[in-house]
Amino acid sequence: MSAPHGAPGVHSVIGVDAGTASLREADHLIHDLAARLGLPRGTIACTHLIRTDERRGTAVSFALPDARTAAITWSHVVALDHPGLGAALAGRSYGAEPAAHAAVLAAEEHAHRRGGRAVLFPGVDHLTGTVTVADLLALTAIDRLVVVGAPTADGPEPTTPVLTRDHVRPEWRDGHLTLALVPAAGGTLAPFEVPNPTPCCADHA
Template sequence: MTASLTAVWWGGAPAADRVADAHLLAAVDEALAGSGAAAELVCTHVDGSAPAPRVGVSIRLTGEPAGPAATRSALARALAGPAVAGGTHDADVAGPARTALVEAGAGDAGRAVRFPGSASVTGRVPVADLIAATAIEQVVGIGVEPVGTDVVDTGPNGFLRPRFSGGRLTLLVERAAGGVLQPFEIEDPHQCCEGGGH
């Protein structure tokens, strides 16, 4: 799923209290409301260029918003940090926003918190169907080689956080109880402390 040359990409540097997946998506959706564009792909990126690593966000829009400057300003307010359009060479752009745009454009890195098809996936889904119905291009296993008929348990909320690697959106999975696969990154990693989950 390499980046389209005509895709509209924006980058941002959210404040620390806006980097959790739900807060980040809410901020992005709030900023784009009524703009005529939506965020079809949202990825987080780690910018390690500063002494303390910061999170950046890349956003692929469904199209150019009706009022790009006003919408970018709304996004900056919602993220409580700078927002920039792809292709901009603004010296004031924060490191995390620039890192996010560069990585997203190259398909080198980025953890997808929203991607095409992600909203329609819940429960147990065969690998082949997951690849056919979403932007996920490959499923890679830890200690297992997934085939199309293997089933991935996405949980009741369809929690999937694939990552870009080599220009492809890749979901990392591992074998779980009952012979199914589960995403390596699970929704509630602390659940195991109470006897269930991972």
């Protein structure tokens, strides 16, 4: 993808915990907040597993294009009428523990690209049906592919078809937005994560 799409740093990443337990619930939360907050194109939204003594569940994070946009979005987040909401941006936090702490953990993990499973990211709208490896890398923010069980130094061939199943969830790994793939029928590849039971985005069409 020709435009820059990296996570912009701690001053532009907002963490949110609204008490979601599963990844599917967190996916729904991301789509709901993206619509309610009017998040701009270029936002990268991720889910984060939270495992602390006080909280077992999934928080979310939003990397906005710049610090000014993040500050505006922050004011909208804290104004949401959502019981138990926790949020964090840079040195600020909102809400009661443990939700605020979970939001801090999510924001920090995303800002430093240590982890986070991306649900919204630049180019995700291109990932429907079948695409080639070359197009997947050229048209989206995903910048690294790994094939589970068949690692190669150069990665899969650019012309290899990828069956997206309309459900593509790359993860931040060592600073790279990385998509794990598995071999599929007929020499194709498919994302490692299978939509269960159906792609979340279908509920937001």
